[in-house]
Amino acid sequence: MKIIGVTGNYPDSEYNISTANTFLNKGVSIYTVPDTALLRNGNPFFIPEYAPRCTMQVHLVARICRLGRYISPRFAHRYYDALTVGIAFTAQDLFEQLRAAGAPWDISKGFDGAAAVGTFKEIDEKDRRTARPYLRMEIDKNTELEVKTENMINSIENLISCVSKFYMLRQGDLIFTGSPGVSAVARIDTHVDAFLNEERLLSFNIK
Numbered sequence: 001m002k003i004i005g006v007t008g009n010y011p012d013s014e015y016n017i018s019t020a021n022t023f024l025n026k027g028v029s030i031y032t033v034p035d036t037a038l039l040r041n042g043n044p045f046f047i048p049e050y051a052p053r054c055t056m057q058v059h060l061v062a063r064i065c066r067l068g069r070y071i072s073p074r075f076a077h078r079y080y081d082a083l084t085v086g087i088a089f090t091a092q093d094l095f096e097q098l099r100a101a102g103a104p105w106d107i108s109k110g111f112d113g114a115a116a117v118g119t120f121k122e123i124d125e126k127d128r129r130t131a132r133p134y135l136r137m138e139i140d141k142n143t144e145l146e147v148k149t150e151n152m153i154n155s156i157e158n159l160i161s162c163v164s165k166f167y168m169l170r171q172g173d174l175i176f177t178g179s180p181g182v183s184a185v186a187r188i189d190t191h192v193d194a195f196l197n198e199e200r201l202l203s204f205n206i207k
Contacts, residue, residue, distance in 0.1 A: 009178025033110030051091035057179035061086035076157035082120035118202030
């Protein structure tokens with residue numbers, strides 16, 4: 001299973017990383033993280049000792065449902081079957097240091113537990129073509145981040161098409177489709193809830 005992240009997919013994104021090696025449409029870039037980064041089933045997130053300033057970004061996450069490469073945008077809606085809300089963690093100081101040095105910054109976004117995903121909601125073909133969900137994240141019951149996915153520069157279908165030029169997509173792969181230009185700081189002893197269209201799909205503690 002691959003976890004594929006997307007940066008710069010919103011007009012105001014602070015994570016439009018011009019130093020990335022792989023570019024998609026309109027300057028949007030991609031990166032991959034190992035499957036050990038996956039955090040699910042309500043497991044707690046532990047802030048790493050090397051990341052005293054750890055930030056969180058909310059993403060719409062699409063689950064790939066079939067094998068494909070060089071997928072046409074016309075048929076890309078057939079290649080994902082479920083959506084959920086995800087939270088990507090960033091070791092912010094490390095990320096900024098690596099980016100400033102022109103060095104690979106994967107470890108600042110791909111460490112263990114850095115990619116939290118909620119319960120997936122299966123969608124039908126009509127939903128795949130029209131889905132523009134609303135995302136929200138709460139910390140200790142207070143709304144911290146809100147995302148209107150209708151503002152994405154590239155749709156899920158375009159992302160699938162572009163990513164499949166570089167990576168063979170397989171059933172179970174996940175695409176974090178991007179986050180706008182705001183983030184929240186992860187703090188010890190807080191509780192996070194994340195919602196897709198007001199349905200809570202992700203809930204965990206930060207330790």
